[in-house]
Amino acid sequence: MVYLDVRWLFEVTSYIYCMVRTYDVLADFGSQGVPASSVNLDYRLDDTYGLSESLRNGILRAWEEYSKSDERLSNSLLINLRGVGNTESGTSLCVGLSRFMDYYAMKEFSDKEDDRVKYGFSEEDVKSLVGEVNVLSSFPAILLEGDSGVDNLLMGVKGRETLKEGRLRLSFPGAGYLRADVDTSVSDGVMSVNSLQSIVGRKIGSETGIMPYELDEANVLAIVKDTYSGSHKNPGIMSVVKSGISVEELLERKGGAEDSWEHEGPYVIVPLVEEIISSFIDSDTSLGNVPIPEKYACEISGLGNTRTIETTGKSMFMLFLAGRRSFGSEFYDGLLEKYHDSLVLE
Numbered sequence: 001m002v003y004l005d006v007r008w009l010f011e012v013t014s015y016i017y018c019m020v021r022t023y024d025v026l027a028d029f030g031s032q033g034v035p036a037s038s039v040n041l042d043y044r045l046d047d048t049y050g051l052s053e054s055l056r057n058g059i060l061r062a063w064e065e066y067s068k069s070d071e072r073l074s075n076s077l078l079i080n081l082r083g084v085g086n087t088e089s090g091t092s093l094c095v096g097l098s099r100f101m102d103y104y105a106m107k108e109f110s111d112k113e114d115d116r117v118k119y120g121f122s123e124e125d126v127k128s129l130v131g132e133v134n135v136l137s138s139f140p141a142i143l144l145e146g147d148s149g150v151d152n153l154l155m156g157v158k159g160r161e162t163l164k165e166g167r168l169r170l171s172f173p174g175a176g177y178l179r180a181d182v183d184t185s186v187s188d189g190v191m192s193v194n195s196l197q198s199i200v201g202r203k204i205g206s207e208t209g210i211m212p213y214e215l216d217e218a219n220v221l222a223i224v225k226d227t228y229s230g231s232h233k234n235p236g237i238m239s240v241v242k243s244g245i246s247v248e249e250l251l252e253r254k255g256g257a258e259d260s261w262e263h264e265g266p267y268v269i270v271p272l273v274e275e276i277i278s279s280f281i282d283s284d285t286s287l288g289n290v291p292i293p294e295k296y297a298c299e300i301s302g303l304g305n306t307r308t309i310e311t312t313g314k315s316m317f318m319l320f321l322a323g324r325r326s327f328g329s330e331f332y333d334g335l336l337e338k339y340h341d342s343l344v345l346e
Helices: 053-069 101-111 113-118 122-134 197-208 245-252 272-282 315-325 327-337
Strands: 021-028 039-043 075-087 090-099 136-146 151-158 184-185 190-193 219-226 235-243 263-270 341-343
Touching: 021 075, 021 315, 039 075, 039 190, 053 101, 053 122, 075 101, 075 341, 090 101, 101 113, 101 122, 113 122, 113 272, 136 197, 151 315, 197 235, 235 315, 235 341, 245 263, 263 272, 272 315, 272 327, 315 327, 327 341
Parallel strands: 021 341, 039 090, 136 235
Antiparallel strands: 021 219, 075 090, 136 151, 151 263, 184 190, 219 235
16 A cells, blocks of 8 residues: 655644635545545554654643643544555555644644744744644534425534634534544454544534434545644544434434533534525635625524624535535635635645
8 A cells, every 4th residue: 555645745834824724635535525434544553753852852841831721631642644545445544643742732833933932943843743743533514404305514613611723613513533542443452443434423422412323424525634823733534424313303412412512502503505505604704704694694593693603724614515515516616716815725
């Protein structure tokens, strides 16, 4: 298996503040995507990054300070993307391990020059971190069937207890980092990463209460990394997955799931109707900042009196991808052209 080494793709100048939202599209599976079963997570023990002793010591010093200031931070083992390759049966992602400590330091150093200087890092050190530390996340859009047979996108506002990059912004429930403690298994002494479908189901269940058996197979649309200052700066496996449960049943479960705290307030349920999705995207404060017309706003459950939205980085791009899936490539290409000054594909 020959993999496209992704590290060079991430040696970007993300440590320079930039007003636009920038993204690396590492894989694009087309408007309809590919089944999750065709995307394999290939764990390679010997393909884990190495950092210099001075870099590791600097990260450790920084982590001691970061974790003191925020007790919620935990240095868990995460799944790290090393390369992307193709097989006869689909796409294979070569993965290893990373530490949350390395990932968090990478984000802070690339965004904050003062921190970089304080802990003795050069710009080259930061570029090295950005290239090596690429923790994967699962980023699904959950589709719920509406009364008229039109699918609805399930969204919600990130809670106050989440990481600052997404806090109080509109996102998609069920997203999260791939974790070594729950997303891997060992058989005959050999460690492997669980199937992508099971990973998608685990995180959706923990946040929404929708059980894995209540989900259709996920379709993967793309693998995308948000790279701009203030973003999560990690590659996300962007997928859509439909559930047969009703909106009413979902709302009854809200608050009962283990990680329901990750989204607060009412769910925002957006009908996949082209005019509604278009106006919803146009209202994003990072794009058009044009208030949603009342005739469309009244169709969006949970919106309340809000007429403009503020999304997380991956959520904005997911709206583009979900629109392409439902309305075609012209819809997607038109948005990229319309907002080429605000959203850039690197």
